[in-house]
Amino acid sequence: MLSPLVELRSVTCGYGDRIILRDVNLTVPRGAVVALMGTSGGGKTTVLRLIGRQLSPLSGQVLFDGQDLARLDRRGLHEARRRMGMLFQFGALFTDLSVFDNVAFPLREHTRLSEELIRDLVLMKLDAVGLRGARDLMPSQVSGGMARRVALARAIALDPDLILYDEPFAGLDPISMGVAARLIRALNDALGVTSIVVSHDVEETFLIADHVVFIANGGIAAQGTPEQMRASDDPLVRQFVDAAPDGPVRFHYPASPAEQDYGLEARR
């Protein structure tokens, strides 16, 4: 069996004194679309940061293609990151560059390919997301859904092995959401990559994911195929799948007791 492309082994991490994930083990098989879902603030984006090594674990290991990211030197880390395409929430296109130049940017920045070759590659990537014809438009002239697809073309410009998506459906209308979801799956399979998708959108995510991981309360609360998750009787999974407002997910960010904050105790 092939080793997983990404693996978290007993990872504990946090920001400052605050522990966000405790002793987490996660396996992302090659070629799979793995979805990270769960409570707001639960640590989904934190997992992406660990994989990009924008954040280092306090203990445990994060492996990318069998290599412990913490042991890589600058060059090794640069190489590893080059193999990861990242697509963050609102795509963040360079507003003063055309669609074409946005996609060409990483190729110009990280390779010494000729402009002629870059042109072919950019048009291929734009074609893969259905936007070859939009190459000359400026970001202000494309819709939100199209902008997301341009950002995706840019994220795959350097032929990554892994694509990390943070909330790729946020702010999209239902049709663009469906298009984006199918595109993530289609690109995953056509390019032979591995994808990790952080998302709140159960329908779209379950449609395309091979494996769903629910992150809550400092760890992995549940995981399995979308079918297993749909059939699960875990209250947390149910709350998500049924989009129920009440359940084990807490609405409040941890805080000192309200009485104390409002000074009611002192007034008594």
Ligand SMILES: Nc1ncnc2c1ncn2[C@@H]1O[C@H](COP(=O)(O)OP(=O)(O)OP(=O)(O)O)[C@@H](O)[C@H]1O
């Ligand atoms: N740079 C940071 N410094 C301090 N705390 C942070 C930082 N980034 C995130 N956090 C905290 O870590 C927790 C996990 O954040 P993270 O962004 O991973 O959550 P998430 O599951 O992606 O949430 P959401 O679905 O709301 O985007 C949150 O409580 C957040 O406040």
